Amino acid sequence: MLRIHGIPRSRAFRCIWAAEEAGLPYEVVPIGFAPGFKLERAVAINPNNKIPALEDGDLVLFESLAINLHIAKKAGAPLMPAGDDASRVLQWTLWTATEAEPHVMRWSYNAYLKPEAERVAAEAAAGKEALDARLAVLEKELAQRPFLVGEGFTIADLNLASVLYGSWMNGYDYGPFPKVKAWLDACLTRPAALRARRQREG
Structure with missing residues (x-):
C-alpha cells in the first residue's frame, strides 16, 4: 500500500493521479496548510x-516527480516504457522540473494563489512570458506526435500535465498553443485524472 503524505490540493495531487493511473492501492495521509502556505504540522x-x-x-521518497517515476516503474509499461523511451520519460520529467514549473509557479502565485493584495502584476507577466517560451517548444514537439514520448500516454505526460494543471484551471491563455491545449485537455480528462481531480476539486 502506497502512503502519500499531503492533501489533494497540493503537489500530492500529482502522486494521487499517478497511483490512479498505475492502478496501485494507496492511502492519503492528510497534511494541509496553515495561512501563508505553511504546513499545519511537520x-x-x-x-x-x-x-x-x-x-x-x-x-x-520525497519530490513529487521522483515519486511519480517510482510509481510508474512499479506499474511498468505503458505508464513507464522501457528502453530509449524510458530515457525520454526522464528527459521530459526533468524538463518539467527545470523549464516549466518555475515559470508556471511564478505566474500562479501572482495570478491566483496569493491573496489579491499580495499579487504583483509584473511578476505574473514575467512568469507568463517565460512560460510561453517553453510552451512554444512544447507546441512544436506535440505537432509531431500526440504525446511526449510517442503515440501513447506515459508518466512523462502526467508529470508535465499535472504541473500545468493549475494554470489550465485558472485562466491561463493557452490560445496561442492549440496543440498544447488539446494535449492538456486529453491528459486531464482521462478517467484516472478525473478520479484524482474529484479529490482535489470536490
Missing part, C-alpha cells in the same frame, strides 16, 4: 519538511 519523513512524501514499504 512532515517527519521528509527532511525538507514539504509535501508530498511517499512511503512504499521500507522506501521513503
Whole structure:
C-alpha cells in the first residue's frame, strides 16, 4: 500500500493521479496548510519538511516527480516504457522540473494563489512570458506526435500535465498553443485524472 503524505490540493495531487493511473492501492495521509502556505504540522519523513512524501514499504521518497517515476516503474509499461523511451520519460520529467514549473509557479502565485493584495502584476507577466517560451517548444514537439514520448500516454505526460494543471484551471491563455491545449485537455480528462481531480476539486 502506497502512503502519500499531503492533501489533494497540493503537489500530492500529482502522486494521487499517478497511483490512479498505475492502478496501485494507496492511502492519503492528510497534511494541509496553515495561512501563508505553511504546513499545519511537520512532515517527519521528509527532511525538507514539504509535501508530498511517499512511503512504499521500507522506501521513503520525497519530490513529487521522483515519486511519480517510482510509481510508474512499479506499474511498468505503458505508464513507464522501457528502453530509449524510458530515457525520454526522464528527459521530459526533468524538463518539467527545470523549464516549466518555475515559470508556471511564478505566474500562479501572482495570478491566483496569493491573496489579491499580495499579487504583483509584473511578476505574473514575467512568469507568463517565460512560460510561453517553453510552451512554444512544447507546441512544436506535440505537432509531431500526440504525446511526449510517442503515440501513447506515459508518466512523462502526467508529470508535465499535472504541473500545468493549475494554470489550465485558472485562466491561463493557452490560445496561442492549440496543440498544447488539446494535449492538456486529453491528459486531464482521462478517467484516472478525473478520479484524482474529484479529490482535489470536490
